[in-house]
Amino acid sequence: MASVHDQPVDLDTFMEGVEKRNPGQTEFIQAVQEVAQDVFDFTQDKQEYHEAQILRRIAEPDRIVSFRVCWEDDDHNIRVERGWRVQNNNAIGPYKGGIRFHSSVNESVLKFLAFEQTFKNSLTGLPMGGGKGGSNFDPKGKSDSEIMRFCQSFMTELQRHIGPDIDVPAGDIGVGAREIGYLFGQYKRITNRWEGVLTGKGTEYGGSKMRPEATGDGAVYFLRSMLQHAGEDIEGKTAVISGAGNVATHAAEKLVDLGGKVLTMSDSDGFIHDPDGIDRDKIDWIKCLKNERRGRIKEYVEEFSGASYHEGKRPWDVECDLAMPCATQNELNEDNARSLVENGCMALAEGANMPTTLEGGKVFHDAQIMYGPGKAANAGGVAVSGLEMSQNAERISWESDRLGDMLTELMEGIHDKCVEYGEKDGAVDYVRGANIAGFKKVADAMLAFGVM
Numbered sequence: 001m002a003s004v005h006d007q008p009v010d011l012d013t014f015m016e017g018v019e020k021r022n023p024g025q026t027e028f029i030q031a032v033q034e035v036a037q038d039v040f041d042f043t044q045d046k047q048e049y050h051e052a053q054i055l056r057r058i059a060e061p062d063r064i065v066s067f068r069v070c071w072e073d074d075d076h077n078i079r080v081e082r083g084w085r086v087q088n089n090n091a092i093g094p095y096k097g098g099i100r101f102h103s104s105v106n107e108s109v110l111k112f113l114a115f116e117q118t119f120k121n122s123l124t125g126l127p128m129g130g131g132k133g134g135s136n137f138d139p140k141g142k143s144d145s146e147i148m149r150f151c152q153s154f155m156t157e158l159q160r161h162i163g164p165d166i167d168v169p170a171g172d173i174g175v176g177a178r179e180i181g182y183l184f185g186q187y188k189r190i191t192n193r194w195e196g197v198l199t200g201k202g203t204e205y206g207g208s209k210m211r212p213e214a215t216g217d218g219a220v221y222f223l224r225s226m227l228q229h230a231g232e233d234i235e236g237k238t239a240v241i242s243g244a245g246n247v248a249t250h251a252a253e254k255l256v257d258l259g260g261k262v263l264t265m266s267d268s269d270g271f272i273h274d275p276d277g278i279d280r281d282k283i284d285w286i287k288c289l290k291n292e293r294r295g296r297i298k299e300y301v302e303e304f305s306g307a308s309y310h311e312g313k314r315p316w317d318v319e320c321d322l323a324m325p326c327a328t329q330n331e332l333n334e335d336n337a338r339s340l341v342e343n344g345c346m347a348l349a350e351g352a353n354m355p356t357t358l359e360g361g362k363v364f365h366d367a368q369i370m371y372g373p374g375k376a377a378n379a380g381g382v383a384v385s386g387l388e389m390s391q392n393a394e395r396i397s398w399e400s401d402r403l404g405d406m407l408t409e410l411m412e413g414i415h416d417k418c419v420e421y422g423e424k425d426g427a428v429d430y431v432r433g434a435n436i437a438g439f440k441k442v443a444d445a446m447l448a449f450g451v452m
Contacts, residue, residue, distance in 0.1 A: 014055070015036065025107065027112040030357075032059050034361070034435070035439065036055060038431065038435040039055055040055075042439070042440075049447075054446055057446065058115070061114060062087045062090065065085045065086075065158075066083070066084050066107070067157040068082065069082065069150065071149045071150045074143055083154050084105075084133055084135070085161055086110045086131060087114070087131045088114035088130040089130050091445040091446045092128065093121070094127075095129045096386070097132040098171055098175065099170070099179075100172040101139055102134070105134045105135060113132035116354060119442070120438065122437075122439075122441045123438045127386075128382065128386050128389075131167055133169055134174075134175075135150075135154060147182065155182075155183045159191060164196050164392070168197060168199060169197075169198055170199040176200075180200045183198060199385035199389060206391075208388035208397075210404060211388060212246060213253075214384035215247045215351060215380050216247045216249065216254060216380075217250055218379060218411045219247070219326070219351040220255055220349070221254075221407070222376060222379075222411050223322065223349035225415035226372055226415065226428075229415070233259075235258060235259030236259060237260050237322050238260070238319070239262050240316065241262055241264055242264070242314060242326055242327040242352075243265065244286055244297050247351045248265060248324075248351065249287050249290075252265065252278060253283055256278075256283070263275065263320060264315035266315055267297040267327075269297065269298060269312070270298060270309060270310050270311040271314060272309050273308050273309075273315065273318055274300075275306060275307075276307075316336035316337075319343040322346070324348070325350055325351065325352055327355065329353055331355045333360050337364055347371075348370070348371050350374035351377065352374060352378065373430060373434050375435075379414055384403060387403065387406060417433065418437060421434075421436040
């Protein structure tokens with residue numbers, strides 16, 4: 001006779017258990033809720049998933065490593081931060097996911113990111129499990145020497161928990177090419193091994209061409225696929241973008257290249273609106289502003305006439321055809337979603353991880369807006385990271401054209417999986433499709449291993 005634990009429970013009961021086991025971890029609970037509400041319906045008639053408690057197991061990380069990071073600042077003060085690595089699930093490959101350095105980083109944020117990463121990596125079709133790591137250290141305002149010392153201290157502890165066949169970190173918010181270089185250098189120094197244990201490396205030492213562009217470009221390719229499936233195209237359409245970092249600027253470039261008109265970009269202080277359009281030259285100026293001068297987006301209006309700056313606000317009230325949130329989690333709430341719908345937005349693709357709240361997502365669902373969730377739309381970055389792992393293993397380097405073609409095919413493949421599991425009565429629920437397609441591959445691999 002089957003035990004009571006083998007029987008399907010309702011969604012509310014499942015989520016009560018998640019909340020009880022993870023008190024106060026709002027970001028993680030939100031991420032689990034967003035997946036569970038689709039997966040529960042899909043698994044109702046699939047007893048094998050219930051008997052093996054698959055969703056419960058995926059929502060419990062394999063392990064969480066927490067460690068102290070001590071470093072010395074330029075004034076010879078000893079500073080202490082906290083570091084983490086969340087290894088969520090490695091059923092289909094080594095743990096894979098970025099490292100984030102930001103004052104907002106905590107265990108809940110990293111658990112949500114690792115959980116999301118598990119399904120995102122599954123959707124790529126590449127053999128990668130889900131993980132995420134980081135620290136509450138904020139590189140802003142720090143000197144290069146301070147960042148180097150912090151990265152070296154961070155890697156001194158992290159190196160014992162990672163490896164090319166165990167866990168392969170990458171960059172994320174606050175961890176760019178500079179930080180990856182310092183981290184990889186320290187790993188190589190300690191282990192005396194050159195191996196592909198980090199992705200996002202410089203091309204001089206094993207990095208993949210196309211990696212800086214991959215997340216932003218991939219999100220636009222996914223957006224294009226959604227539009228084409230509905231008989232539309234990017235050319236001639238207006239777009240609002242949040243963020244001004246790597247993902248946002250490359251997404252803006254790709255939209256412009258495909259004939260779209262980008263109206264906004266932002267940072268944590270506010271957003272700029274340029275009715276004339278933010279073209280390639282203006283995007284290059286923003287890149288220089290953010291990457292070299294470490295300036296703020298409000299400086300844009302001093303350089304380009306006709307643009308306006310909106311302090312403390314987000315760009316979701318601007319009339320547009322397309323929207324791409326590319327900044328951070330929960331930057332787009334229910335009211336923002338209603339504004340986008342009322343202002344004529346027909347499609348949204350998430351360049352950031354979980355930038356839309358559950359309530360905002362429901363608004364898009366009810367309005368039948370084409371809505372590409374981050375685990376699908378921004379999977380291009382980790383997809384090219386997976387290709388970097390392959391290149392490192394084979395000691396080869398592929399050219400940009402080949403990588404661009406592979407990225408396009410990967411994003412179109414992810415779109416097709418979302419359609420397969422999310423289409424009903426001629427409309428596509430991309431969130432549902434991504435959740436189910438990502439879950440099924442991981443779940444079936446876990447079933448094959450038995451109870452572990």
